[in-house]
Amino acid sequence: MISHKFLKGASWLVAVATMASGTSLVGALDEPFQQLPLELAAADFLPESVLSGEGYTVDERVVNDGVQNTYTLKSDYGELIVTGTGELLARIQEVQATRALEKLEGSDEFKEAAKGAVTGMVEGGKALWNEPVDTSKAAARGVGRWLSNIGSSITSDDPHQDNAFETAVGYDVAKRGYAVAMGVDPYTDFEPFQERLGEVASATAAGAMVTSMAIKVGTAGSIAGTVATVTRLASMQNLLKDNPPSTLTKLNRETLLAMGIVGYQADALLKNYNYTPAEMTMICEALKWMGDIEGREIFVAYATSAPDREVAQFTQHYAEMLSDYITTVASGDIVDVAGTAWLVSRSGSLVGAFPIDYLAWTKNVADSTGTASEQMVGLGAKRKELLLKGRVSPVAKAALESRGWEITENVRLASAADSTTL
Template sequence: MTDSFSFRSPTAVAVTLALAWTALLTLVFAPGPAAPAAGLEEPPMVSAAAVLGERAHGPNYRVEDTVRSDGFLQVFGLETPFGRYRVEGRDMLEMRLRELAALATLERMNRSSVFVESAARAAMKPIGLATGLIRDPAGTLDRTMTGVGEVFTRMGSTLSNIGHSPDRPAASALGIAAAKREIAWRLGVDPYTDFTPLSDAMTQVARVTALGNLSVGAAFSAIPGAAGTAVSAGKATADLGLMVRDKTPAELRDANRARLAAMRISAEATAAFLDTTVFTPADQTAIVAALARLDGVGGRELFVARAAQAPSRELAWFMRKRIEMIAAHHETVERLADFVDVRDFPLNRSRGGKLVAIMICDVLAWTGPANDLVAVIDQDVKQRRLGSGVELRLSGTVTPLAGRSLREHGWTVVERAPH
């Protein structure tokens, strides 16, 4: 299998696994019915229908019924005509389902007479999209620990632009790159997506429109059926979407560098962040925009420096969604004072003096890693006098045991925080 939503090849999986403590993984994820330690629990397993309802399956996908968890994020198995994929977390799953909806829209476009005629003028065949399910024989979906879970486990256990553009020069000169950005904008997806089937399909459509004398708008207007649903779903904020549509990757890079400099982020941290390939240019632009919304918040370089160290696409997406959640909290809930480093991970302090841990998390279970993570944060808060209390704000929920345990530590918990 050449394509994967999570893009975890056997080599990448081995590298990621090596980052976690072998002893802890053996304890938590060893096969067999071993009971959790006293006062701890196993992460809950749920059905896809319980999480997604009717969206558990669609015209070109099916979410496997058993949804596992590492105690922080849920792990979904996704079957599609392009392969069987592992998806870490509900936020990433939403992105992948949006990309599959975009592919379904392009399939309908491919069948329109207008598009077929334009393809002929461009001396191209209509897009050939994969059919027939390809199954993953390696069974990598059985491994439950996510990249985010590994980061939290490690925290608890330690008591110029040449060569940076995804656009090819020839594609830019012919207008193909610009057409692809507009197609992605209309579909509400990232033009630099790491999902190869969608990226290839958008490139082919862009070639047909650019070389076949067909505007992107006309191509979308010719789609049979209710095309508007996929086109409008999940579109980013208007300013961000238009910026990514209208600027080349090199222009985005220059704009992001200038905005980070205006925030007094060091040139070294800026270069490391902009050179990190696990982020797309759209991701980087969204992160910089969120950081700019945190006007007056100190220590933003801590977040930039940590984001530059993201080892995988999953961690990059987590960092993007998390900083957007932090910015929303700052604007709508309470003003934040600064970022503080806790075990090499940036948390926040409010202007009222409390430590605020704002996290993307599906269901927090009281596992060994969660218990250890809370213990070291408590230790740092007391030893370094980081705040007058701790507030944990999650995009998801906590189990009853996790809720009780956090309250026993004196933490305040806010579930389903805006993000």
């Protein structure tokens, strides 16, 4: 019997479907289910160039829960356990960015600039960007905007808000600016990066004329080309850089309401602090990029229920992958399949597009795909497809194909974010 406690990571996805269906479907009990966890090799999922680099090595042994991989990342900052290939790549980016900030702090340029860091607090934040947008300049001069940001820092229950003093002196602006430019979520929970970022941002906010050297060092040799989130951060750099969490929440709420999400449902999602403000913004933008389709409220409800960081991160990537499919392959409407958001395309395909690392054949998978198969007729679907960012085990592939599923592995979709800068 499946526990009613949410399973960790992306295995939660199939647990939801199993709990909703209640019974094993399509003769799944006769299948030779794979025993979990599985032991896999990192080299089967990562390019050789990513397996090791300055300041880190990815351990060859990978543990898989039937859906997501868990990696061991040995870094200059200790041994880190990371769930999900996307999150591993993001963590590697953070390690490299941390090293870049350390190099910057040790440079003569930074030390000289920091000597005069006792004056010109607000001006320091303006020195960060070579070409700040006009709206940013206007916002920085607006007393109302400034007071609003300060007030939010004092009263908000959002754990990602900076404190009132940091907001007042421009520290949070500098901090967000450096992080986004280096391809890192400004609200990451990676403490070594946050510590170095805070030190550099403090000097900048206090008037130190820190140049774009940090950005150049941080992106040199980065793995930005392999991390979709880095591209998305870049596409939304102005939005994330110019706005504190309170303003992002307001903008995200407006985005959700504009697509027909009712107020209480939008508020419930925005109050789920398992997401960072950047992740929440990327989800809302992904939903917007889907266009005028039916069923986006289904995804919002699904995303709202994310019980922890692992599921929240998976859900962000899930929103992006589904949005990319809709905008670049085939549009359609989102439908509810046992509590999970799927797509029925205009051509009549029931599509599950998931950022899964390695799909094993388990009772959970048999039940969730069985539920989807049972609902096909009622949904008006004639075909059923699974598109996975990762791979499918040979056992799972054989079992699913024998049940009529078309499977595409190692999916890489173009993104609306590739040509958009907000």
